[in-house]
Amino acid sequence: MIFWEFAKRNIRLHLLRSTLAMLGIVIGVVAIASMGILGNSMVLAVSDSLRTVGDSVIVTPHVGGGSARGFGGGMGGGPSALTITEQNFQQIQRASVPNVAIPILQTSDRMKLGVGKDDIVATIYGMNPDDVPNLLKLKEGGYSRANSGCLVGSKFADDNKIKVGSRIAIGADGDKGTLRVTGIIEERGMAFDVSTDSAVVATRDWFDNAYSRSDYDKVVVKVKNLDDLATVKTAIENQMNKRDKIVDVMDTRKTMETIFAAFGQITTFVSAIGGISMIVAGVSILNIMMMSVTERIKEIGIMRSIGAQRKEVMSMFLYEAVILGVVGSLIGGVLSLIGGYAISSMMLQTTKYLFVPSSLVSIVYGVGFGIVVCLICGIYPAWRAANLNPIDALRHE
Amino acid sequence: MDDHPVMVFRDVVKVYPLPAGDVTALDRVSFQVERGEFISVMGPSGSGKSTLLNLMGCLDTPTSGDIYISGTRTGDMSDSELTNLRRDRIGFIFQYFNLFPLLNTLENVTFPMMLKSKKAVDPEKGRAVLRSVQLDDELFTHTPMELSGGQQQRVAIARALINDPDILLCDEPTGNLDSKTGAGIMELMTELNRNGTTIIMVTHDPNNARYSQRIVKIADGRIIK
Numbered sequence: 001m002i003f004w005e006f007a008k009r010n011i012r013l014h015l016l017r018s019t020l021a022m023l024g025i026v027i028g029v030v031a032i033a034s035m036g037i038l039g040n041s042m043v044l045a046v047s048d049s050l051r052t053v054g055d056s057v058i059v060t061p062h063v064g065g066g067s068a069r070g071f072g073g074g075m076g077g078g079p080s081a082l083t084i085t086e087q088n089f090q091q092i093q094r095a096s097v098p099n100v101a102i103p104i105l106q107t108s109d110r111m112k113l114g115v116g117k118d119d120i121v122a123t124i125y126g127m128n129p130d131d132v133p134n135l136l137k138l139k140e141g142g143y144s145r146a147n148s149g150c151l152v153g154s155k156f157a158d159d160n161k162i163k164v165g166s167r168i169a170i171g172a173d174g175d176k177g178t179l180r181v182t183g184i185i186e187e188r189g190m191a192f193d194v195s196t197d198s199a200v201v202a203t204r205d206w207f208d209n210a211y212s213r214s215d216y217d218k219v220v221v222k223v224k225n226l227d228d229l230a231t232v233k234t235a236i237e238n239q240m241n242k243r244d245k246i247v248d249v250m251d252t253r254k255t256m257e258t259i260f261a262a263f264g265q266i267t268t269f270v271s272a273i274g275g276i277s278m279i280v281a282g283v284s285i286l287n288i289m290m291m292s293v294t295e296r297i298k299e300i301g302i303m304r305s306i307g308a309q310r311k312e313v314m315s316m317f318l319y320e321a322v323i324l325g326v327v328g329s330l331i332g333g334v335l336s337l338i339g340g341y342a343i344s345s346m347m348l349q350t351t352k353y354l355f356v357p358s359s360l361v362s363i364v365y366g367v368g369f370g371i372v373v374c375l376i377c378g379i380y381p382a383w384r385a386a387n388l389n390p391i392d393a394l395r396h397e
Numbered sequence: 398m399d400d401h402p403v404m405v406f407r408d409v410v411k412v413y414p415l416p417a418g419d420v421t422a423l424d425r426v427s428f429q430v431e432r433g434e435f436i437s438v439m440g441p442s443g444s445g446k447s448t449l450l451n452l453m454g455c456l457d458t459p460t461s462g463d464i465y466i467s468g469t470r471t472g473d474m475s476d477s478e479l480t481n482l483r484r485d486r487i488g489f490i491f492q493y494f495n496l497f498p499l500l501n502t503l504e505n506v507t508f509p510m511m512l513k514s515k516k517a518v519d520p521e522k523g524r525a526v527l528r529s530v531q532l533d534d535e536l537f538t539h540t541p542m543e544l545s546g547g548q549q550q551r552v553a554i555a556r557a558l559i560n561d562p563d564i565l566l567c568d569e570p571t572g573n574l575d576s577k578t579g580a581g582i583m584e585l586m587t588e589l590n591r592n593g594t595t596i597i598m599v600t601h602d603p604n605n606a607r608y609s610q611r612i613v614k615i616a617d618g619r620i621i622k
Contacts, residue, residue, distance in 0.1 A: 002504075002511045009499040302495045305456060306556070307484020307512045309477060390456050
């Protein structure tokens with residue numbers, strides 16, 4: 001095809017100019033694709049660390065002002081001054097039937113992990129031994145039913161060289177007693193219900209005795225049928241917040257969806273910033289195409305006079321824009337992969353999220369957008385060239 | 398062979414509307430070109446020669462009157478149809494050769510063939526036409542910049558002839574050549590005419606006009622002889 005040949009040769013003739021225009025497209029594609037890869041990698045990284053399965057409803061005391069009728073004061077240095085009473089728990093349990101409601105006590109305290117070792121501060125959960133298997137999986141050892149036993153998180157165990165059978169003295173100088181580790185909990189990451197990776201899980205009775213507390217910090221309802229999540233949430237709210245808002249009820253699946261939607265919006269936003277650089281590159285393509293048309297007015301006049309149709313002249317300039325767009329975008333796509341690798345390595349310390357379809361699709365979007373922008377920016381100059389008056393074009397010097 | 402005259406102008410008027418007032422470039426021009434003729438069009442600057450050439454080449458349309466190319470009235474044709482008419486029936490030869498610098502000699506010559514066939518063409522016809530205008534084979538792969546003025550004009554003539562047009566329109570074909578080279582080009586055109594090609598040549602040069610069989614003189618937009 002002779003007009004394709006014209007387009008190729010004209011790009012070769014003005015190689016520096018064409019390369020600079022392509023560079024703009026390369027930068028635009030890299031900006032869009034790299035931002036997309038980074039955003040997606042962040043979403044995947046967060047979703048990996050938020051291991052919570054979206055199958056729970058979390059009930060916590062309402063902390064947004066107003067009265068807290070029916071709640072006891074916090075004791076034992078818990079993170080919240082408000083707690084859920086046994087009576088409230090019973091109401092929540094009734095509203096959640098047939099699902100399992102798990103009451104949880106929580107505090108932080110000093111502890112000593114061995115003779116000669118410094119004290120550390122860690123979270124301590126108190127749970128009914130019967131409930132623990134519903135919530136936590138062990139990677140080592142077994143569940144404890146005795147008040148002298150406890151479970152520890154895997155990170156807590158690794159960081160402090162704790163093994164099954166190790167002893168932990170809780171409280172300043174061990175005044176709350178000593179617990180023997182019976183099992184190590186599987187890594188769970190950050191979670192909405194209990195974050196046990198760096199925590200100790202004791203029995204509820206031991207917790208009561210140690211901290212003189214019988215009220216709960218939160219209740220986790222494990223919903224058997226995921227379709228019932230919203231129903232259970234509503235049932236608890238209706239039961240507990242009839243007159244005053246006394247509990248906050250969180251549907252973990254909905255919350256995770258909200259978090260991922262927010263990340264998606266952030267990714268879109270940063271990609272849009274990359275898109276601006278692509279539009280700047282498009283203007284540069286428009287500029288060089290206009291220059292190309294202006295320089296070749298006489299040539300267009302000759303073509304038209306010896307029988308080239310308008311659409312053929314137009315196609316010649318569109319081919320030129322497409323070549324610039326495709327070559328620039330493909331180079332940009334390859335560089336995006338390299339850039340994404342570098343950014344992921346530096347910011348997330350891992351590249352495992354790079355070669356997944358949801359990240360690679362950012363490159364496809366970037367390349368596609370680059371080609372489309374070039375094509376759009378080539379349309380006006382091509383149309384202008386095709387509609388030149390052949391007589392005026394022939395006279396042009 | 399088509400029995401119609403190659404070209405007929407009947408009461409052709411061309412008026413350019415300008416802000417300062419309308420300018421009549423051609424005023425009721427009528428003439429006829431028979432197949433195989435070699436006609437020179439002469440006249441002073443501003444007489445209407447270029448307008449006449451543009452109308453003959455279907456690059457422009459008349460304000461009134463009729464133009465027929467090989468019996469086909471051009472007035473009702475669309476831009477696309479006029480473009481095809483130029484491609485298939487008219488060959489253009491320009492003063493400044495107007496070859497495509499991005500294409501080599503053979504590609505320049507076969508370009509109109511490609512426009513017609515819409516696909517790759519057998520270059521053998523291009524080589525044959527280039528040989529017929531006495532261009533050496535070794536120059537076929539040269540770009541226009543690597544050719545002399547005379548060689549470039551021979552390539553331009555070959556390009557004009559490649560689609561076997563009914564008529565060759567020449568605009569000062571020797572105007573950019575030295576006298577010896579120009580004479581060579583005129584000899585070539587005379588030979589083409591002897592072989593049956595109809596030629597209309599716009600020229601200022603009376604020496605060139607002597608090669609033609611008929612001279613049409615134009616002044617103030619009217620044919621005076």
